[in-house]
Amino acid sequence: MMTMAELLAKCPKIIETRNKFGILIKSDVILHSLDILLYRLSIVRHFYGKSMIVNSGYRDPEYNQKVGGAKWSNHQYGLAVDIADPERKLWDWINVNMVLMEELGFWFESKTATPTWVHFQIVPPISGVRIFDP
């Protein structure tokens, strides 16, 4: 089972911040996005049937900068999560189950950009491509 505590493990206090459009994203909106992310992930977990370890869930802006995250990283808005996948089992499963991923509304950073984890996000990149290079 996946929990909100896992998504908030590194940054338990949600900090409001502006997105790339200059819109201030309030903490209650970030929490709501995390709820949606968690719900969709729980469905993946259910069908995948194996444990899924959160490497990085919500990141406040300071922590995101500290770990070298992208300036407009979706992790700061509760829209993305990284799941550990050192043996690429999850990645392979996702690719076999891409129709489910599309139905759930997940987009992914490319395999080469995420060598030992899977980056899930619940918003499309500007390109709209399901698996994209960040």
Ligand SMILES: [Zn+2]
């Ligand atoms: Zn990520």
